[in-house]
Amino acid sequence: MGEEMSRKPYVREVSKTTWFLRQPRYQRYMAREVTCIFIFAYTFLLICALGSLANGPDAFQGFLNALRSPLGVLFNLAVLVVTAYHSATWFNVTPQAMPIQRGEEFVPGNVIVGAHYGAWAVVSLIILIWGI
Amino acid sequence: MSERQIQLEVLRYNPETDSEPRFQTYTVPCLNEWVVLDALNYVKENLDPTLSYRWSCHMAVCGSCGMMINGEPKLGCKAFIHEYGDSIRVEPLAHFPIERDLVTVVEDFIAKLASVKPFLIPKEDKPTSAGEFKQTPAELMKFKQYTLCINCMLCYAACPQYGLVPEFVGPAAIALAHRYNQDSRDGGRDQRQEVVASDEGVWECSFVGACSEVCPKHVDPAGALQQVKVASTIDWYKEHLMPWVKK
Amino acid sequence: MEIIKTDVAIVGAGGAGLRAAIALAEADPKLRIALISKVYPMRSHTCAAEGGAAGVIKSDDSLDLHFNDTVGGGDWLCDQDAVEYFINEAPKELIQLEHWGCPWSREPDGSVAVRPFGGMKIKRTWFAADKSGFHILHTLFQTSLKYPTIQRFDEYYATDLLVDDGRCQGFTALEIRSGQMKQFQARAVIIAGGGGGRMFPFTTNGAIKTGDGMALAYRAGAPLKDMEFVQYHPTGLPNTGILLTEGCRGEGGILVNKNGRRYLQDYGMGPETPVGQPVLKTMELGPRDRLSQAFWHEQKKGNTVSTKWGDCVLLDMRHLGEKKINERLPFVRDLSISYLGMDPVKEPIPIRPVVHYMMGGIHTNINAATPLPGLFAAGECACVSINGANRLGSNSLTELLVFGRRAALSAIAHLQSGLPAGNDTALTAKAKDSEDRIRALFAKSQGTESIAGLRKEMMHTMEEGAGIYRTGEELAKTCDKIAELRQRYAGIALHDKTNVYNTDLLQALELGSMLDCAEAVAVGARDRKESRGAHQRLDFTARDDQNFLKHTLAYYHPTEPPRVDYLDVVITKSQPGVRDYSGAKK
Numbered sequence: 034m035g036e037e038m039s040r041k042p043y044v045r046e047v048s049k050t051t052w053f054l055r056q057p058r059y060q061r062y063m064a065r066e067v068t069c070i071f072i073f074a075y076t077f078l079l080i081c082a083l084g085s086l087a088n089g090p091d092a093f094q095g096f097l098n099a100l101r102s103p104l105g106v107l108f109n110l111a112v113l114v115v116t117a118y119h120s121a122t123w124f125n126v127t128p129q130a131m132p133i134q135r136g137e138e139f140v141p142g143n144v145i146v147g148a149h150y151g152a153w154a155v156v157s158l159i160i161l162i163w164g165i
Numbered sequence: 166m167s168e169r170q171i172q173l174e175v176l177r178y179n180p181e182t183d184s185e186p187r188f189q190t191y192t193v194p195c196l197n198e199w200v201v202l203d204a205l206n207y208v209k210e211n212l213d214p215t216l217s218y219r220w221s222c223h224m225a226v227c228g229s230c231g232m233m234i235n236g237e238p239k240l241g242c243k244a245f246i247h248e249y250g251d252s253i254r255v256e257p258l259a260h261f262p263i264e265r266d267l268v269t270v271v272e273d274f275i276a277k278l279a280s281v282k283p284f285l286i287p288k289e290d291k292p293t294s295a296g297e298f299k300q301t302p303a304e305l306m307k308f309k310q311y312t313l314c315i316n317c318m319l320c321y322a323a324c325p326q327y328g329l330v331p332e333f334v335g336p337a338a339i340a341l342a343h344r345y346n347q348d349s350r351d352g353g354r355d356q357r358q359e360v361v362a363s364d365e366g367v368w369e370c371s372f373v374g375a376c377s378e379v380c381p382k383h384v385d386p387a388g389a390l391q392q393v394k395v396a397s398t399i400d401w402y403k404e405h406l407m408p409w410v411k412k
Numbered sequence: 413m414e415i416i417k418t419d420v421a422i423v424g425a426g427g428a429g430l431r432a433a434i435a436l437a438e439a440d441p442k443l444r445i446a447l448i449s450k451v452y453p454m455r456s457h458t459c460a461a462e463g464g465a466a467g468v469i470k471s472d473d474s475l476d477l478h479f480n481d482t483v484g485g486g487d488w489l490c491d492q493d494a495v496e497y498f499i500n501e502a503p504k505e506l507i508q509l510e511h512w513g514c515p516w517s518r519e520p521d522g523s524v525a526v527r528p529f530g531g532m533k534i535k536r537t538w539f540a541a542d543k544s545g546f547h548i549l550h551t552l553f554q555t556s557l558k559y560p561t562i563q564r565f566d567e568y569y570a571t572d573l574l575v576d577d578g579r580c581q582g583f584t585a586l587e588i589r590s591g592q593m594k595q596f597q598a599r600a601v602i603i604a605g606g607g608g609g610r611m612f613p614f615t616t617n618g619a620i621k622t623g624d625g626m627a628l629a630y631r632a633g634a635p636l637k638d639m640e641f642v643q644y645h646p647t648g649l650p651n652t653g654i655l656l657t658e659g660c661r662g663e664g665g666i667l668v669n670k671n672g673r674r675y676l677q678d679y680g681m682g683p684e685t686p687v688g689q690p691v692l693k694t695m696e697l698g699p700r701d702r703l704s705q706a707f708w709h710e711q712k713k714g715n716t717v718s719t720k721w722g723d724c725v726l727l728d729m730r731h732l733g734e735k736k737i738n739e740r741l742p743f744v745r746d747l748s749i750s751y752l753g754m755d756p757v758k759e760p761i762p763i764r765p766v767v768h769y770m771m772g773g774i775h776t777n778i779n780a781a782t783p784l785p786g787l788f789a790a791g792e793c794a795c796v797s798i799n800g801a802n803r804l805g806s807n808s809l810t811e812l813l814v815f816g817r818r819a820a821l822s823a824i825a826h827l828q829s830g831l832p833a834g835n836d837t838a839l840t841a842k843a844k845d846s847e848d849r850i851r852a853l854f855a856k857s858q859g860t861e862s863i864a865g866l867r868k869e870m871m872h873t874m875e876e877g878a879g880i881y882r883t884g885e886e887l888a889k890t891c892d893k894i895a896e897l898r899q900r901y902a903g904i905a906l907h908d909k910t911n912v913y914n915t916d917l918l919q920a921l922e923l924g925s926m927l928d929c930a931e932a933v934a935v936g937a938r939d940r941k942e943s944r945g946a947h948q949r950l951d952f953t954a955r956d957d958q959n960f961l962k963h964t965l966a967y968y969h970p971t972e973p974p975r976v977d978y979l980d981v982v983i984t985k986s987q988p989g990v991r992d993y994s995g996a997k998k
Contacts, residue, residue, distance in 0.1 A: 039911045040590050041180035042262035042270045047328040056236065059325055062373045126374065129388030130395060137303045181910045198651065198753075209915075210864040215908035217915040219451075221618035224654045224747060226546055227455045243750065264589055265913035275452070275566070283554045285513030297510045299522030305515060312515050312547065316454050341554075348513060 068119035202241035218267035228317035238322035286353025311344035320376035336376035336386035421598035425449035426456030428791030429604035431816030437559035461545025462657035464537035465809035467502035486800020487945035505813035531699035572846035580786035591911025600823035613871035627925035639772035640936035644704035648766030650721035704765035724762035780819035790815035801945020859905025
């Protein structure tokens, strides 16, 4: 009859570096996570803005010129797209993280998500108008 | 009744004869309404009685037949042949050691399930002679979804974190803890936090969400884990900013 | 061989086994408890039960009514003292389960809700949506995790009971993952291994329902009782046999034949009740045996709907509306859509009767004790008998709880009764015999029979001879066939001769269990020359209380058919009467 030594469970290794290539949903996840790099970069940019502001009007003008350069515009565009994607993915999962129960029913997910997009639109509008 | 010849590529492994797993292909005449489990049963009955796999209810409630079908964690009894092409690859559930053929070693999951104290720790002491705890339909709805877990472990197979960090307590176990935390009759949340809110607990989760995508019972463990994170964070702030408030 | 010493060992970790384990742990924290199961506990077939568990709690109900419904539903073959005990304990057990966290469905005021169920005069079936068995099982399993004294042995297959000095003192079991044989020494053994519906081709039962627990006791000398009473559940999906709960009809679903007629009124269950407003204990809420038998008659008359999966009738739930179906019958909807591609919200679902439950089982007394000292049994594998000739829906989930606990208490009493020390040498020798029996299967190089082949023949003959309606002639053929199959079983050789998780071996052992139990079913049916409850004969159509108000007892023989004996039914308050499920009576 069998012995305990007959058993030899086989462990399938998971690559620490290429694991996300295994499934499309992992790749989508990595895309979402990678957006953080862009957002971090933009934060760094904002700190530079503050820094240049502190160094006087000339320094700040220099910073604004840099922003208007082709590279600057490209960078900002990229960050806008990435941040929009980042925000959209986070909005879409809020119903999961914060369900709202009214009696025996739950507020439909798309209402919660829609409210986020709505608030985003309003805030964006206010800043744009105020900016202009 | 329509029939199709399906090439079933099954990952075999016998620890007494194999040093590593290998694929074996079977040609199975499948009825279109069959599920992959029916094809496996055909193989065992007619082609190869040595094939080992777990199954029982054939109605997606016992949780036995979790396996990887074309690389996706699925229940064998709910993977419909008509959704696949003429070649189907069947492997044991990912992230678990292979015992034999499609049978995995699931002790880690069982241990983790038990570790979160997944039982009612009543808020109040009430003898059964005093009747049932009252619970309104709304209170029941608060945790009902999380009671539906059939312990099939598809979520563990899908979770890349569990694959990379085997100490992770995992989706189903934490979702079950959440089920009890949300139950109006329960007062044991603090007792579960030690395991649930530990580094290997909910904080190992980075909300990939794969678990909820593969869950055959729509339990949404990812949602449960995020809700646990939110609750734990609020706890932490309360504890540190308002230490005078008793828990 | 490794010897595991424990005080009480439980074979089977479904509802009854888990309930027994918890009862033992609560009664005495010093008790060593071993809980053995061939599957992980949450895979036990309790998980597939849908409808609910009956217990009297509402003010419009009474224990007497539950008693009468049960005894009448069982066609007076129930032991009435046991039924009395059962209905009294039922509400306490269900409340205990609620205290353990079971998510029972609720009334708006927060109290537990009950739903109508077949054969019950007043609605008293507690339910958790349409997954009551699932929730009960998981509640029990999760609660069992509270008790460190419950030591689980998951995926161990018990092979033989060890009987010495006239007492059961343990058993041998195969550790499936390693193929190692182990000896369990326990002065009390509780068998809770479930029924054996898989001996039939068409069943709601999962793969694991192969009667191993019953066979274990049977081979050790405990008789099997009333095995001929096999329940056909009226509403199973035609292709897979998957169960659609009685709750469908409790909520108002109706059964119609190919002409759109609610045919049950033609079989003594009329008059026709308004659609969607079921009246308890009539029409679609009649007892299961009558409903399944009505199908058989409709089929003979040519009134059934011909589908690609065979003849069916239609279960129409469209009038319930999507909201009610999603709230009360979500699982049923999911199953119909997934496995049949049909949505009960939009169309009637074709269904047919399928084997579902075995009223018979290991003979126990009212205290869950078998005639073999030290051996107890509870759940579907046991026959107390509270279900008699036909079980009412939602009584069996409650039965698990009541008799699971009862078996535990009886086991404790047995331990405290002053038992002499066991003879380790004798027990180990018997354990060795058990191991040799299994080794023999490995030793055989060439087989003349295949496991799958014998199994198919068994299922075919059981369906032919021991189906909904039986005749002496067909039953005799089935008895002969099963006897022949038992002989031919010796010709089996294993294709898989390895040790780790050998399911070829498991299927061989399970087939052996099924053949032994099937013979008890066929022989009991052949010798019961009457019609009662779920046992209906075309050659003896009347109930014969004169000769057969008795339980059938089958005693095992290794090579011959079982010896049959009879045991009087315990009648206390309710004399055998007419089972009237027509709405006309008042």
